Amino acid sequence: MDSAKTTGGRDERPEPLRDLSRWRIGWVLFWSYIRITSLVLGGGYAIIAAVQEEFVRRRKWLTEDDVIEMITVTQTVPGILACNSAVYVGWKLGGLPGAVAALLGAIIPSLVIIIAIAAVMSRAQDFIQKPMVRGAFVGLIACIVGMVFATAIRMWKKVMIEPLAYIISGCALVGLAVFKLPPVWLILGAIVLGIAVQTVTVLSRRGEREK
């Protein structure tokens, strides 16, 4: 397999997952995460949207459902969102070596970029205030707005399957965007509500069957 073909970003048909060795999968995970985290600004959700673009839409290694599950696990487990998602995707596709490869890919660009910047921190401050740099930053974030909404729209059909889903989604949206509540409370609330409703549903179904 010609490696330049799959890593150049220009290939039209990425390799199907089942034909690949673990090493190859690890390498693709590592390299994909390197590319994503060295370009995507804004942290967790922006990186998750980029991961969805790369692994669902482009490579077709994951399904929409996998991504939704990835996001739920990513948000429930403590840790940095982008790294949680890297470990989850890596583990799902390539076991432990895959998880380590993706995680390293997620942290190496930061290490290199920040160490380079740290040496010139006071000048970096002036640099990011320059109009063109600020403009490029705004442009990048605007692009990420589009990416994040694309991810949300793709999730919509899979998630909005009952009235409860609209209620929980709406509360999470308003809680974070309007009232800026810490996500951890929204997440805990959703989990408690979900388990309560599920328990009631299952018990009442059992009750009906026994009648």
Add this chain to the structure above:
Amino acid sequence: MTISTLYFTFFKFGLLCFGGGYILIPLLQSELVGENKPLKVREFADLVSVAQVTPGPIGINTATYVGFTQQGVLGAVLATLGIVTPTLVLVILAANLLKRYHASIPVQGFLRGMRPASLGLVFAAGLIFAEMSIFPGAIPWLDPSGYWSCLRGADLPALLIAVATLVILMRTKVSFLYLLLASAALGAFLCR
């Protein structure tokens, strides 16, 4: 801070980061910033502003920088490894538990609550990014009289970039990496 304190301090932060890296900044502030503490207030302010406009996870950017100021490159590497060590273990554990007990009531209930919550949070994240680019400042959600001035203050090129990105991603197979590069280039000349 010595190398091993760096590693274990950030290991602890990794365990405490519920709901993502946002909570890291207040955590760091209370533990590491101030007189007789490793970071000065000024240094910390620089760090926060630079970590947010640098590519990569904000939490990792922060850990790397703090580690670097304390112990150079080795410190940067260890602080970063410290914060991701819990992640590696906990995520794999969670993924396995989910798979193993997928049919059980708690897991089904967890997914029933968390799937829509995740969608809501992703939408909210999109709006927060919009506040950082298209609508500078904040969208006055609770004050309808402010909507018009917010709309008038919108950065039109940024709005166009966002809409174009959304349409292109939904309709074509163009890679998002090209869209990111093109947006940065366009933004440099057109956005404020």
